[in-house]
Each structure stands twice: as structure tokens, then as C-alpha cells.
Amino acid sequence: MWVSTRIADSSRFAFKGHHGRYLSIDKFGILSAVTEAISPEEEITPVHQSDTTRLWGLQTVRDKFISAEEIPGKDVIIRGDAETIGFGENWGLRMQRRFKKKNAKKDEEGRMKDKISRKDLEKL
Numbered sequence: 001m002w003v004s005t006r007i008a009d010s011s012r013f014a015f016k017g018h019h020g021r022y023l024s025i026d027k028f029g030i031l032s033a034v035t036e037a038i039s040p041e042e043e044i045t046p047v048h049q050s051d052t053t054r055l056w057g058l059q060t061v062r063d064k065f066i067s068a069e070e071i072p073g074k075d076v077i078i079r080g081d082a083e084t085i086g087f088g089e090n091w092g093l094r095m096q097r098r099f100k101k102k103n104a105k106k107d108e109e110g111r112m113k114d115k116i117s118r119k120d121l122e123k124l
Contacts, residue, residue, distance in 0.1 A: 005038075012043040012061075025060045029081025046093065047085070054122050055090040065089045095121060 002015035002023060015023040021033045022042040035042060040061045047057040047065075058066040060080050067082035067089045082089050 007038065007043055010043070012045045014038045014042045015044060025062075025064075025066070025080035027062065029064060029079045031066070031078055031080055049085070049090060053090075054092055056093050057085040057089050058091055066091070095124060 002017055004013045004015055006013055017023065017033050019033070020036065022035050022038055023044070024032050024035050024039075024041045025044075026032070026041060043061050044066070045059040047059050049055045049057065060066065064080055065082040065085055066078065066080045067086075068076055068078050069088050070076045
């Protein structure tokens with residue numbers, strides 16, 4: 001689980017782990033989580049696949065995508081050097097409800113609605 005932080009004046013995000021370090025992708029596509037500050041190597045742009053899916057591609061600052069590949073009989077390899085988005089480059093992103101911004105919607109009686117639908121969460 002990673003906590004995302006939006007980069008100011010940008011559509012990019014940085015992902016921070018439980019140990020206070022940021023997810024970083026170097027020029028060779030190797031992922032690590034050892035830096036304590038955000039630089040361009042820690043910036044990731046989520047790319048939504050389509051309106052019908054809840055899947056996202058995670059694009060690095062070098063226009064490559066983070067991918068996962070399962071090798072039979074071995075572990076899963078996660079890299080940041082895929083050229084295009086395919087099956088292994090699709091990621092499901094979720095957000096905790098308490099962090100979602102509430103829109104000012106009113107019901108028929110004029111009261112504020114505080115219920116957030118799953119569809120609204122997936123759009124974010």
C-alpha cells in the first residue's frame with residue numbers, strides 16, 4: 001500500500017511507503033523506495049485506460065510504464081520500462097473514502113448529501 005501525493009501544478013503523483021520513502025524508477029526501469037524527497041524519478045502519471053474499466057497505467061517521467069510479469073516457478077518481477085500498456089501494465093487504484101473530496105450535492109429536500117458512490121470513487 002502506498003500513499004499518493006499530488007505534485008503541485010502537475011497531473012503527476014508521488015507514492016510514499018509506510019517507511020517514509022518514495023517509490024522511484026531509475027533510467028533502467030528499476031524500482032526502489034530509498035529516497036526521502038521527491039525528484040523527477042519519483043513522479044508518476046496515472047493514465048486511465050477507458051471509461052468502462054477501473055484500470056490505470058502508471059507512466060514514469062521517461063514515458064515508460066510500470067509493469068508486472070510473473071515468471072513460472074519464480075516470483076513476480078515489477079519494472080518501470082514497458083513501452084506500451086498491455087495486460088501486465090494495468091493497475092487497479094483505490095482510494096480511502098475519508099480522503100475523497102465531497103461535492104456539494106443536495107437531495108430533493110435541500111439537505112447536503114454526504115454519501116459517495118463507488119462510481120464517483122472510481123472516476124477519481
